[in-house]
Amino acid sequence: MPGGTFAGWAAEVDLQLVELDTAAADERFGTQQGMLVRTDRFGTWWSPGFAEDSPVFTAAPVQIDPAAEEALGGSEALAGAATGVLVQSILHVLDTPLLLEADNSRSGEIASALVESLGLDEAFLPAFDDLFAENPIAGALVDGEGLPEQYGMEPLPYPEDGHRMHLLDAVTEVEMLELPELTGPLLLASSRGALPVETAEGERQLVCTATFGLALAVDGRRALMLFATGAAPSVHLEDPTALPVVAGTAVPEDWEEHTLRDLSVALPPGLGDPEVSEIALNFSAGERRATMARHRLPIPSPYPLAATRNVARAQIPGAELAAIEHGRGPGGRFSVGVTVHRGDEQFSVRLHDLADDESALFAHQLLAGLRLG
Structure with a gap:
């Protein structure tokens, strides 16, 4: 049957694999010890922080809808809002303390942290709580198991005086969202990071990808959060x-x-x-x-x-x-x-x-x- 085999595909033994240089990534983004102490079932670590000249703070959104810019109050206000969404998405979505937990029982921590850090009205909190309760931020639980159980892995010991998540890429964009229930600017922040884990095949990098979005209605009466995340232990191809x-x-x-x-x-x-x-x-x-x-x-x-x-x-x-x-x-x-x-x-x-x-x-x-x- 055509396509019934993997003939002509490469196997892992055929690949030219290289190590991911997380130190170089930290230097590129000025990643350093942040201000938040985080814990999960495997230990304690610090959230990532960034130097003042980090691209996290200095890079402009790659795409801006003019209508969204006007709704946000101009270019300066837009830049500040986009940077704020990016930073908080790295802290609370990409490097979420729930990433390696066994279940989603801590989901209530995410919405409250985002609402507070983004300066949103607490009236939005119940809806956002439901979002993270119904959609695990670390990805789907398979047979009720977290990522470590699904992939047979554990993180390497967390650094006592530093961050566990190494930021690899970060991008923002601003769109104009037009839905029946909400019209307003949509601030999107995408990031990619990695942290070292031990698997049955040896040490790997758990590569995590996250996009987080915050939409604010023009009249300020509605807000919408959305996210897409993925994480898996990975090797790297040259x-x-x-x-x-x-x-x-x-x-x-x-x-x-x-x-x-x-x-x-x-x-x-x-x-x-x-x-x-x-x-x-x-x-x-x-x-x-x-x-x-x-x-x-x-x-x-x-x-x-x-x-x-x-x-x-x-x-x-x-x-x-x-x-x-x-x-x-x-x-x-x-x-x-x-x-x-x-x-x-x-x-x-x-x-x-x-x-x-x-x-x-x-x-x-x-x-x-x-x-x-």
Whole structure:
């Protein structure tokens, strides 16, 4: 059957792997000990802080909607608001104390911290509490287990006098959101970071990606928070363009097309209805789980790979790079993931809960149904 095997794909033994230089990343962003002492079941650490000349504070948003700028009161007010959202998203979303917890019982800490640090009206707190209670900030709990149980990992000992999360990339953008229930500027902050963990295969970097958004109604009476996160122990590839190129096969007639911004992809039936936001689609109510997410982040170098049993790339019109991974996913079954890069936009599609003998066929069918507008 066409696409029924991973013939022509690279295996981990074929890859030119390199170490992630977290010290260089810390120097680039001026990352240092922050002001918050954090704890989880594995220990205590400090939140990250940043030097005054860090790009976290000095970099301008990569995209600004003029209507959003006007609604926020001009360029200076917009820059301050975007920086504030970025900093708090790094502290409370990317480096959340819930990242490695066994469950989501501490979810109430997130909304209260964000409401306070962003200076929002406490009247918004109940709705935001519900958001983080219903959608674990560390990602989906599989069989009620946290990330360490899902991946068989533990963090290396946290530094006693420093930060655990090394910031790798950080980008902001400002859009104008127009929904029936809310019209106003949407401040989006995307970040990528890493912290060292120990797995059965040895030491890895847990690469974490987060996009957090805050929308404020023009009349100030409504606010909206949204987020998309992902984390997995990863190895790093020196040159992803050296991966072999593979092509899709054909999309089965019963697969359904889903769209997130400029990315359209056909997914198998039985996933259930997705939870939808401006930056993600999450399918968790069916026989398999799947996610689609969009982050405003550049192509990372070196390039992280979470699943390395079989790896390749595809040539997708309009994309600079599309990497495809297959391997063990959360919950012990197999996952297939496609990450598509266009400029400083990153789109990801993940299909989980696959059997080993069906993974290759699903991977090639997934590629066949993927389009970038």
